[in-house]
Amino acid sequence: MKDTILNVKGLKKIYHDRKSEIEALEDINFTVNEKDFISIVGPSGCGKSTILSILAMLEEKSGGEVILKDNISIGYMLQNDSLFSWRTILDNCLIGLEITGKLNKESKNYVLKLLKTYGLYDFKDKYPSSLSGGMRQRVALIRTLAIKPDILLLDEPMSALDYQSRLAISDDIYKIIKNEGKTAIMVTHDIAEAISMSDKIIVLSKRPSKVKKIYDIKLSNKSTPINNRKCKEFSKYYDMIWRDLDVHI
Amino acid sequence: MYTYSKEHKEYLKKLKKEKIIVFIFRFLIIFIFLIGWELLSKYNIINNFLSSSPSNVLKTAINLFADGSLFKHIGITLYEVILSFVVATAVGLIIATILWSNKTISKIVDPYLTILNSLPKVALGPLIIIWVGASINSIIFMALLINTFITIINIYNGFIATNKNYITLLKSFRATKRQIFFKLILPSNYITIINALKINISMSLIGVIMGELLVSKNGLGYLIMYGSQVFNIDLVITGVVILGIISYFMYFIIEKIEIYVRNKRS
Numbered sequence: 001m002k003d004t005i006l007n008v009k010g011l012k013k014i015y016h017d018r019k020s021e022i023e024a025l026e027d028i029n030f031t032v033n034e035k036d037f038i039s040i041v042g043p044s045g046c047g048k049s050t051i052l053s054i055l056a057m058l059e060e061k062s063g064g065e066v067i068l069k070d071n072i073s074i075g076y077m078l079q080n081d082s083l084f085s086w087r088t089i090l091d092n093c094l095i096g097l098e099i100t101g102k103l104n105k106e107s108k109n110y111v112l113k114l115l116k117t118y119g120l121y122d123f124k125d126k127y128p129s130s131l132s133g134g135m136r137q138r139v140a141l142i143r144t145l146a147i148k149p150d151i152l153l154l155d156e157p158m159s160a161l162d163y164q165s166r167l168a169i170s171d172d173i174y175k176i177i178k179n180e181g182k183t184a185i186m187v188t189h190d191i192a193e194a195i196s197m198s199d200k201i202i203v204l205s206k207r208p209s210k211v212k213k214i215y216d217i218k219l220s221n222k223s224t225p226i227n228n229r230k231c232k233e234f235s236k237y238y239d240m241i242w243r244d245l246d247v248h249i
Numbered sequence: 250m251y252t253y254s255k256e257h258k259e260y261l262k263k264l265k266k267e268k269i270i271v272f273i274f275r276f277l278i279i280f281i282f283l284i285g286w287e288l289l290s291k292y293n294i295i296n297n298f299l300s301s302s303p304s305n306v307l308k309t310a311i312n313l314f315a316d317g318s319l320f321k322h323i324g325i326t327l328y329e330v331i332l333s334f335v336v337a338t339a340v341g342l343i344i345a346t347i348l349w350s351n352k353t354i355s356k357i358v359d360p361y362l363t364i365l366n367s368l369p370k371v372a373l374g375p376l377i378i379i380w381v382g383a384s385i386n387s388i389i390f391m392a393l394l395i396n397t398f399i400t401i402i403n404i405y406n407g408f409i410a411t412n413k414n415y416i417t418l419l420k421s422f423r424a425t426k427r428q429i430f431f432k433l434i435l436p437s438n439y440i441t442i443i444n445a446l447k448i449n450i451s452m453s454l455i456g457v458i459m460g461e462l463l464v465s466k467n468g469l470g471y472l473i474m475y476g477s478q479v480f481n482i483d484l485v486i487t488g489v490v491i492l493g494i495i496s497y498f499m500y501f502i503i504e505k506i507e508i509y510v511r512n513k514r515s
Binding site: 057058082086095096099100147 | 432
């Protein structure tokens with residue numbers, strides 16, 4: 001049995017502005033075990049990204065509890081790669097270490113090793129503008145991995161890419177996360193992407209959102225995300241989640 | 250060595266041709282203008298006394314150079330311009346930083362900044378002379394009134410327009426405000442800052458000349474003012490021409506800095 005490293009209990013978030021208050025999250029409960037790959041899906045505007053923002057401590061919660069196992073650190077990967085155009089690829093990857101004050105020879109070597117492993121070493125002295133969208137996304141992931149987080153939060157990491165790059169990059173990102181033995185929580189609006197990558201999918205209801213259902217994804221001959229799309233259970237999960245999302249236009 | 254294709258050579262040729270055309274026409278415009286002006290005034294088609302002529306301007310400049318006053322006037326004006334430029338840049342950066350780091354302060358001072366920026370500062374000229382005295386201090390003060398607020402506003406607007414995703418990224422690493430400023434705000438706004446400097450340099454020049462017209466006994470503004478008072482149009486136009494050359498060179502230097510910074514980081 002894998003260890004539970006994150007426990008979210010009754011999480012609540014209310015946004016205030018002058019004219020109104022909006023209850024984004026009403027009652028969110030889930031647990032995350034070590035090395036799980038979890039996806040959060042839900043109708044648009046249901047506050048999926050808010051959960052990640054709260055876990056990354058970028059936003060305050062309005063109620064409930066987030067219980068992290070001791071000494072667990074969190075890395076956050078944004079929707080947009082947000083690479084600094086004035087920094088080289090290597091310097092972009094080192095920014096997190098610079099800020100957390102952990103930049104030393106050892107941590108730098110770790111980043112260089114990551115760049116080497118994931119085919120970006122030759123570009124380390126180049127500037128972001130010379131890289132393709134997919135490569136930039138990989139750099140963004142390495143930048144997050146550089147601070148050695150135990151849990152990775154991925155906020156629609158592929159949404160800025162075209163469809164083919166998305167498929168290729170989701171394979172890449174999946175492999176990198178599994179290789180490095182990380183736990184991941186990914187927010188996505190793409191049901192197929194969620195099924196192909198995750199061990200567990202959390203389906204949220206409309207705003208104010210609650211957890212509607214949690215699926216344990218069990219695919220026969222599970223391998224990489226692209227291949228997982230060919231598994232026979234894939235469409236069954238797809239139909240169920242689609243029905244849960246209850247989309248009306 | 251790699252040799253280019255025929256098409257690429259054609260393309261390079263076209264670029265070169267364009268460059269030559271631009272150069273020739275630039276030269277031609279000033280050449281025709283000067284010759285035309287000279288001839289028109291020589292044959293008294295335009296009033297020689299009121300409109301001077303290129304040869305008279307040159308003569309005046311040479312005379313000023315000969316008695317040593319040319320570089321004295323240029324030197325004083327340059328000194329005032331550079332001093333007010335440096336002070337406004339420093340003050341602009343510091344105040345923009347303070348406003349960026351504290352939203353409440355920026356909300357409080359916002360209307361005052363707008364008023365001070367849009368107020369025609371020349372109107373304060375007589376007051377400045379009374380308060381600060383008819384000296385170089387008045388000139389610097391006038392220049393600072395004119396160039397500082399616009400510098401603050403331009404730099405501050407650049408700071409607050411910084412990509413929010415970048416800030417979120419740094420915050421996810423628990424960055425302090427200071428770290429966000431030095432790792433992100435400053436480096437990402439270098440174009441904004443250089444543009445603010447460009448505006449600042451022309452504003453400094455405007456401010457200094459305005460100040461010199463009002464109070465000074467030295468400098469190019471004084472030269473122009475003096476020339477007009479004794480009805481020496483040659484002197485007035487010489488002053489204006491020298492000013493034009495100076496402002497072009499200052500702009501040129503900042504542009505060179507811009508190119509240097511840009512090349513260093515890509």
